[in-house]
Amino acid sequence: MISIRNLYKRYHNHHGSDWVLKDISIDIPTGVSVGLLGRNGAGKSTLLRIIGGMDTPDRGEVIRDCRVSWPIGISGGFQGSMTGRQNVKFVARVHGSGKDIERIIHFVEEFAEIGKAFDEPVKTYSSGMRSRLSFGLSLAFDFDVFLSDEATSVGDRAFKEKATKAFKERIGQAGLIIVSHGEAILKDLCQAGIWLDQGKAHWFDDINEAIAAYHESTDKPKHNMKIK
Numbered sequence: 237m238i239s240i241r242n243l244y245k246r247y248h249n250h251h252g253s254d255w256v257l258k259d260i261s262i263d264i265p266t267g268v269s270v271g272l273l274g275r276n277g278a279g280k281s282t283l284l285r286i287i288g289g290m291d292t293p294d295r296g297e298v299i300r301d302c303r304v305s306w307p308i309g310i311s312g313g314f315q316g317s318m319t320g321r322q323n324v325k326f327v328a329r330v331h332g333s334g335k336d337i338e339r340i341i342h343f344v345e346e347f348a349e350i351g352k353a354f355d356e357p358v359k360t361y362s363s364g365m366r367s368r369l370s371f372g373l374s375l376a377f378d379f380d381v382f383l384s385d386e387a388t389s390v391g392d393r394a395f396k397e398k399a400t401k402a403f404k405e406r407i408g409q410a411g412l413i414i415v416s417h418g419e420a421i422l423k424d425l426c427q428a429g430i431w432l433d434q435g436k437a438h439w440f441d442d443i444n445e446a447i448a449a450y451h452e453s454t455d456k457p458k459h460n461m462k463i464k
Contacts, residue, residue: 237263237264237265237266237302238263238266238298238299238300238301238304239262239264239298239299240260240261240264240287240297240299241296241297241299242260242296242297243257243259243260243286243293243295243296243297243298244257244258244259244260244293244294244296245279245282245286245291245294246294254435255435256282256435257279257282257283257432257435257437258434258435258436259296259435260283260296260435260437261296262437262439264287264411264413264430265411266301266411267380267408267410267411268411268427268428269407269411269412269413269414269425269427269428270411270412270413270414270426270427270428270429270430270443271414271425271426271428271429271430271443271446271447272284272413272414272415272429272430272432273429273430273431273432273446273447273450274431274432275433275453279432279435280385280415280432281307281385281415283437284307284383284385284413284415285307287300287304287383287413288304288305288306288307288383289306290306290313302380302381302411303377303378303380303381304380304381305374305377305379305381305382306370306383307383307384308367308371308374308375308382308383308384308385314358314366314369314370316358317358317359318357319354319355319357319358320344320345320350320353320355320356320358320361320369321345321355323358323369324341324344324345324369325337328340328341328376331377339376340373340376340377343372343375343376344369344373344376345372346372347371347372347375347376348369348371348372349368349395350365350368350369353365368395371399371402375402375406378410379410380410381411381412381413382406382410382413383412383414384403384412384413384414384415385414386415386416386417400421400424400425404425407425414426419447422443422447423443423444427443428440428441428442428446429442429443429445429446429447430446431446431450433453
């Protein structure tokens with residue numbers, strides 16, 4: 237289970253800063269696939285990074301009693317001067333065992349489908365190539381919960397189908413927390429939903445109810461919405 241307790245997050249800037257996430261307390265059961273919804277700027281990617289340990293809250297905590305992946309689709313953790321192969325080998329040494337390194341490298345090379353670029357510096361990659369590499373690297377490990385930030389929107393049609401198929405194969409064996417603007421993907425992959433609105437998180441056991449709540453909020457003119 238992933239337990240979020242009294243979590244607050246904001247980013248300080250010269251314009252002043254409001255809370256992106258405000259007093260969020262929610263439990264996400266292991267083995268459940270969850271869609272994360274909200275307006276642009278609602279804090280979806282921020283919450284996903286905090287759950288994955290790539291960012292820290294200003295207040296509160298995230299308690300994980302399971303293995304959680306880094307957010308697939310967010311590929312800022314690679315060392316740009318190293319090749320894709322070298323980056324994968326480094327991560328495999330940290331997270332895997334010696335006997336798994338070659339298997340992991342082979343899996344990522346085949347899955348990412350970036351050809352000779354796999355042996356070129358990552359700083360020469362397009363954002364799509366970085367995301368493909370991140371996607372394949374995450375799936376090479378047996379995480380209990382996979383995190384995805386628009387990962388299924390990366391690449392051409394064939395790769396999108398491949399990405400979706402990969403997630404489906406893991407549903408039932410592992411949990412999934414996914415940010416996506418594609419409702420069809422959310423309905424296809426997710427059971428439950430979290431709707432972020434004005435810094436607050438609302439849990440729904442049914443992804444369809446979460447989508448309905450999101451639509452109801454977006455249909456309201458912003459000037460009629462009550463700001464807390």
